[in-house]
Amino acid sequence: MAEQLAEPTRAEAVRAIEHELLELYADPSVDTKPAALEGRGGAFYSEAAIELLAAMQAGRGDAEPDAVPRVVNLRNDGSLPFLPDDHVIEVPARFVGGRFVAEPVAPLPDDVAGLIAAVAGYERLALDAAVHGGRDRVLRAMRAHPLVLQHERAERLTELLMAENARFLEWA
Numbered sequence: 001m002a003e004q005l006a007e008p009t010r011a012e013a014v015r016a017i018e019h020e021l022l023e024l025y026a027d028p029s030v031d032t033k034p035a036a037l038e039g040r041g042g043a044f045y046s047e048a049a050i051e052l053l054a055a056m057q058a059g060r061g062d063a064e065p066d067a068v069p070r071v072v073n074l075r076n077d078g079s080l081p082f083l084p085d086d087h088v089i090e091v092p093a094r095f096v097g098g099r100f101v102a103e104p105v106a107p108l109p110d111d112v113a114g115l116i117a118a119v120a121g122y123e124r125l126a127l128d129a130a131v132h133g134g135r136d137r138v139l140r141a142m143r144a145h146p147l148v149l150q151h152e153r154a155e156r157l158t159e160l161l162m163a164e165n166a167r168f169l170e171w172a
Contacts, residue, residue: 014040056095069094069103079105082117087124118146133171138162 008016020036037046052070069092076087079102083089093100108116122144129137135158142154142161166172 070100072100074100074102077102080108080113080116082113083120084124087120115146118144122146133169135162135172 017036017040021034021040024030024034024036048070052072055070071090072093073088073090074093075085076083076089077085079091080087080089089102091105092103094103095101122141125137125141125144129141138161139154139158142148142157143151145154148154148157162169162172
């Protein structure tokens with residue numbers, strides 16, 4: 001544990017790399033892949049992102065019924081019937097008619113659908129707490145999280161979360 005605590009967290013390492021990359025990318029003369037990008041992780045992510053943007057820019061997909069679906073984030077709009085239409089989901093979709101259209105999603109087993117719905121419910125409550133503030137909203141979100149689900153645990157986590165982040169919470 002001491003060794004792990006002595007090392008920067010993955011989030012801290014990624015933040016440092018991204019800071020370095022943003023400084024590099026601010027220079028318009030940079031036209032090669034920075035070495036720092038290797039430490040970022042997500043191999044081939046940049047290639048997939050550029051391929052996706054190029055396909056969108058060229059309008060590819062409109063006349064290609066066999067175009068490869070790409071995994072993207074988009075509005076649910078009925079793809080997962082147990083979630084609100086305005087919830088964002090990550091599913092395979094094709095770029096057709098200037099927009100992404102989700103591939104049909106096979107019915108999910110009840111336990112998987114239930115877990116997704118529970119996490120989505122927590123996310124909506126957490127968003128409400130983040131936007132509108134208030135200890136009661138934070139507590140509701142904590143109680144709804146599938147890994148918490150106990151009032152006493154939610155109370156304690158709410159106190160820890162608010163104490164650690166008080167400087168960022170104008171309403172606290």
